Amino acid sequence: MLTVVLIILLTLSYCHAKNHACGLHNDQQYGLFADCKGRQLQHIPYDLPCNITALDISENILTSLSNGIFQKFPNLTYLNLNSNSLSQIESGVFRGLFNLTVLLLARNKLDDSFPDDIFHDLKNLHTLNLEKNGMTSYPDRVFPPLINLHSLYLDSIPEPVLGSGFSKLANLKVLQIDSRFAYGGDCSIEKLKNTTFQSLNETRLEVLIMNHCNVKYCETGVLKHLMFLKHLELCNNGIGIQKSLHLLYPFVGRNMSRIWFDGSFTFPTQHKGDIDDHVITSESTKYLTQICVSELSLRQNGIYLIETGSVNKDPFRGCIEVLDVSKNIIVGDVGFFVILAAFSRLKYFDISYQRQVYDVPSRELLASPAAVALPQNLVYFDATGVLMGAANTVFDITFYNTDNLKTFLCGYNHVEIKRVHGLEHVDHVDVLGNDFGAISYDFFQSFSNVRKLSMKNCNLQNAKDTLTNPDIFRDLKEIEHLDLSSNALRIFPVIPNPGKLIELNLSHNVFDTIPLEYGSYTSLALLDMSFNIIGELSKDTRSSLEVAAERNSKMKIKVQGNIFSCGCENLDFILWLMVTTVIYESDRNFPCIQDNGTTTGTVDVARNYQSIHRYCTGKLSLSLTVTFMTVFVTSIVMTYVVSKNPTRYRNIVMKMMGFGVQYLTPKEFEYTFYVGYCEADIPFVYQKLRPALELCNSSARLFLKDREVLPGVVIADGIICGFTNSWKSVLVISDDFLEDRSQWSQFTIDAALYSMTDLIPNRIIVLLVGAVQMEDLPESLLNVVEEECILRVDDYQDGDETLWKELRKTAGI
Structure with a gap:
């Protein structure tokens, strides 16, 4: 009987647990965690275990909280009430939560209606978030009990005044009045006065964050009460960079960890003061350079000039570790970059994306070898999109002090890079968007230890001859991530150590299949073949991929953007595409073309396979x-x-x-070859072709119209007679021959065509001289001359006998 009762009780207990409105799990940071997030709850669930230590009931529809509602959870350390509709909270709602350290009340409708003793028992509270509650003033009267509060996140109001209650927050370290990233929307602060933070003079506030504010009025002494401040963010506001820099005077002679003044420029520039706001001078930085700051960001401020002497001062020069001046329009002073080596502790330097074209003094100056001395401790260097005005400029550049450099980014500078020296220790190199059409075999010697290399959109299709060389990547023995996308590539270079490659991007090229020997790429996790011209994969290719996937279960291939063929011959490929685990995309409905030319989707083809x-x-x-x-x-x-x-x-x-x-032989003709040429090609014929064929051991008799046609004889009759008495004809064709306005060149071609006979195979041989291409030849000539009888002179070295041996071999002598 007792056994039956126990079974019934266990069953009821299990069913009761299954009906919980919330999920329970053990959190590594907060312990027993009740997750009630986003469950359309109007009340706190009654059946939660009393011993929970964390409760997330955010994104529900709670409107009010009554006294003692959380008193049954005395062990709570974390309580998240964000994104509800709370408009009323009774004074004893948090009674008994002596262990609570994190309280999140953001994105509700509480405005400033907080009971005076609402936080009475929260003496251990560490973090409090009151953002996005529609406040018109701050309820500082409720803060005195929060003696251990460390981080406070407040709603923004147009004219903030932190009342006397804030002075009781003796342990406050972080104050943030910026909810853009977490909750959307902008900071609404319009005025900052000298008295705004006056009540914080008795606190030890170290971090102040007020970003994305529409500040229209800011007094110079607004920060003077924050004597312990180390971390300051005033980004994307209307203060102006000059005024922002002048706010720093209270921190002169102090140490600070971070100063961010991103996006603080005034726009549009209507007054002289607005124009001055785009120039950094010694006057601008007179306070900044007297502060030992580790991190400074002035990105996206429309700065077009940083004077050399404005930052080249101690203690700033000897303390700065992170410097970000990206997304400006800097065009000078170049001396600012020359003195960078003096910043002995600088580890991170970002000068990327300067939006204005440089005023390049001369192409020759930039084409000459250059040397750049970097700070000796630099780890990260980003110069992406800096030299936009130096298009088609060849660089041979050497970097010094690079023993610690790990990341080197210089993409989208639109320059033709010849050689870079001094980057042997770099792990990550990004040179996308530059011109490597004339890349040399030894270019990668400076990147011998690179693990991640991006050469996207670098005109590599123009380096076809170089890429076919098996040694082009011989120095990239440590490469793990390689991006060669958007280069119109048809061939893939040989990787010296393919077993190390983890990610390969070959997207936006013109590959018609996957150009890898899959068995060698044992660590490859992602191969991006998207947006190529792959119509289908052969059966052997698919089999090889499956075998490689069995050995390397992580290998995936992206194929989106290719238009496949789903005709009758490719149905097996479409079925494989639907079921294989090798393909990366979960949505396998790729476009494909049927035999009748109509476009459909691979899913429809697989569905209607039968x-x-x-x-x-x-x-x-x-x-x-x-x-x-x-x-x-x-x-x-x-x-x-x-x-x-x-x-x-x-x-x-x-x-x-x-x-x-009976085929005709050379013995039956007076001349071995009739040589057709134009006047401009006479030097080639008489100085090279004639000595090579007539003045040699096995000489051939040539008919040269300037030599053989006697004075007084009609030229046309002489040409026709020459073809009739010659065994074969050699047409020397250049651009001048094809553009000959005298019409004799065309007459020569016509006469050669009329002389064709089945009794003399391959009677016409063509020598292409100069830049003329095979496709430039007249269609009438291409229709009768075999391709093997068309020889390009430029394919043979000057003075090499190989050309004339090939000509004799083609002629059959």
Whole structure:
């Protein structure tokens, strides 16, 4: 009987636990955590365990909290009430929560209606968030019990005044009046006065964050009461960079960890003061340079000039570790960059994305070798998008003091980089957007230890000959992440140590298959082949991928952006695409083109596989039937025709088989070669071609119209006579030949074509001289001349006998 009762009690207990409105789990930081977030709750759940230490009931529809509602949870250390509709809280709502350290009340409707003793028992509270509550003033009267409060996040109001109650927050370290990132919206502060933070003079506030404010009025002494401040963020406000820098006078001779004045410029520039706000001078930094600050950010301020002497001063110069002046329009003073090496502790330097084009003094100056001395402790250097005006400039540049440099970014400078020295210890190199069309074999020697390399959009398609060399990447033995996207590549260079490669991006190129030997890439986790021209993958390729995936279960391939072929011959590929684990995309509905030219999706093809397969099978049977009938009917017709003219067709067959055909030889002609050329190519013919063919051991007799046609003979008759008496003809064709306005060049081509006969195979041989390409030749000539009989002179070294040996071999002598 007792056993039955125990079973019933356990069953009821299990069912009761399954009906909890909230989830329970053990959190590494907060212990037994009750997760009631976003469950449309109107009240605190009654059935939560009493021993929970954390409760998240945010994003529900609570409107009020009554006295003692949390008293049954005395062990709570974390309580999240964010994003409800709370408009009323009774004075004893947090009674008994002596252990509470984090209380989040942001994004409610509490305005400033807080009972005086609401925080009476929260003497251990560490963090309090009251942002986005529609406050019109701060309820400082409720703060005195919070003697251990460390971090306070407040709603912003147009004219903030921190009342006397704030002076009781003796341990307050962090004050944030900025809710943009966590909760959306901007800071609404419009005025900052000298008395705004007066009540904080008895606290030890170290961090003040007021970002994204629309400050229209700011008094100079607003920060003078914050004598222990170390971390200051006043970003994206209307104060102006000059005024912001002048707010720092209370901190002269002090140490600070961070000063951020991002986006503090005034816009538009209507007055002289607004224009001055874009120049950093010694007057601007007279307080800043007297502060030992570790991190300074002046990004996105429209700065176009930083005077050399404005920052080259101690203690600033000897203390700064992080300097960010990115997203400005800096065009000078170049001396600012020269003195960077003097910043002995600088580890992070970002000068990327200067939006204005540089005034480049001369191409020759930038094309000459350059040297840049970096700070000796620099770890991160970002110069992306800096030299926008130096397009097509060749750089041979050497960096010094790079033993500690790990990240080097200089993409989108639109320059042709020839060689970089001094980056042997760098882990991450990003040179995307520059021109590497003339890349050399030894370029990567300076990146011998790079692990992450991005060469996106670098015109590598113009370096086809270099990329085909198996040694082009021989120095990249440590490479793990490689980005070669957007380069119109058709071939993939050899990686010296493919087993180390983890990520390879070949997207936005023109690959028609996957150009890897998959078995060697044992660590490859992601191969991006998206937006290429892959129509399908062969059966052997798919099999190799599956075998490689069995050995390396992490390997995935992106193929989105390719337009596949889903015709009858590729149905197996479409089915494989749907089920394989190698493909990265979860949505496998890729566009594909059917045999009739219409576009559909791979999901539809897979879904209708049976009907499409039946259609394809029937189509094949019909094709075979039609082919058989065509052959049958043709055979009957041919039999009938041959039976009417047996002698004629017997002779044709004999001629096709070579019987009874007597080919003409050079001995039967007065000249071996007729040489056709234009006047501009006479030096090539007489100085190179004639000595190589006539003045040698096995000489050939040449017909040269300027030499053989006698005075008084009509030129046309002489040319025709030359072709008739020559065994074969050599046409020397250049751009001048094709553009010859005298029409003799065209006459020469026509005469050569008329001289064609079956008794002399390959009677016309073409020599291409200069920049002329095969496709530039007249269509009439291309239709009769075999491609093997067209030789490019530039493919052979000057003075090399190989060209003339190849010409003789082609002619058959």
